Amino acid sequence: MLNRDQDILQAAEDWQKAGHGVALATVVETWGSAPRPAGSSLVINDDGTFLGSVSGGCVEGAVVTEALDVIASGQPKLLEFGVADETAWQVGLSCGGTIRVYVEKVGA
Amino acid sequence: MKLSTLTELNAERAARRPAIVVTDTASGEQRLVKAVEVAADPLHAELSKQLRMGKSASIEVDGKKLFLNVYAPTAKLVIVGAVHISQALAPLARSLDYDVTVVDPRTAFASPERFPDVPLIAEWPDVALPPLNIDHYTAFVALTHDPKIDDPALLHAFARDCFYIGALGSKKTHAKRGERLKAQGASDADIARIHAPIGLAIGAVSPSEIAVSIMAEITATLRLPKAAA
Incomplete structure (x- = not known):
């Protein structure tokens, strides 16, 4: 079954309260045929465990890596993924869309 | 954050x-x-x-x-009628992330064997529905075909402003239902809110296919711009 955004945010709160470093990644803009709409989110903890999604599985790996940086630094990041970025990021969206993902630390 | x-x-x-x-x-x-x-x-x-x-x-x-x-709150689906269609509809709706509840006072229908893992209330609508806090983020379907059960349930759905209200039955059955509901105080606008015959016209025959047509219609009502829905 799909992970509900509700479960994702509850997990973010629970992980944070359990002493984990936690980051929240949220799709803030989409162009073209993006797989998940704005507001879709992925929550990541400092184990690298994650719940939810910001794409159809295409860029989650890269977002998790960035999220671990954000947990360490506390500074939010705005990431962009798309066809044009394939060489830059080594990942792209096979659907041909572009998405912008905001990654922030929980408890920052 | x-x-x-x-x-x-x-x-x-x-x-x-x-x-x-x-x-x-x-x-x-x-x-x-x-x-x-x-x-x-x-x-x-x-x-x-x-x-x-x-x-x-x-x-x-x-x-x-x-x-x-x-x-926005997680959408709920309240199914009145623990019938064959509901056995297909409940798991389908859950896979689409709806919180599903099935209500049917007939205990032979509302049995846990027929509905494993789905909250099931074997009570009449006047007892079962008020505690469910049905609201604008609720889709409501009446599938018993029995006016004693469906009619009071639909009146409750009107009062709670459900975003989708559907009822099983042919155009003829629905016309009679409209008359009965109006006699109990429903307005023409209330009656017009009921999707009946229920579901998108996809030629559905089996209970599972009817469940798909109902969920497709609920999805369209939730997601399409209001003028087109």
């Missing part, structure tokens, strides 16, 4: 009250706006528009890029 913001947001969501998180994606500045606070907010026009559509979006205000993340 501050832990206090997240905790407050989760509390609003648990209470099924909509909320919006406004984030300046350049500076990281962030605030939570609860549904009741929207009217008095400086971004009132933009916030209420997104809230109405239940859609998150990035906007630009005074040269600042703001992301409005709309948290």
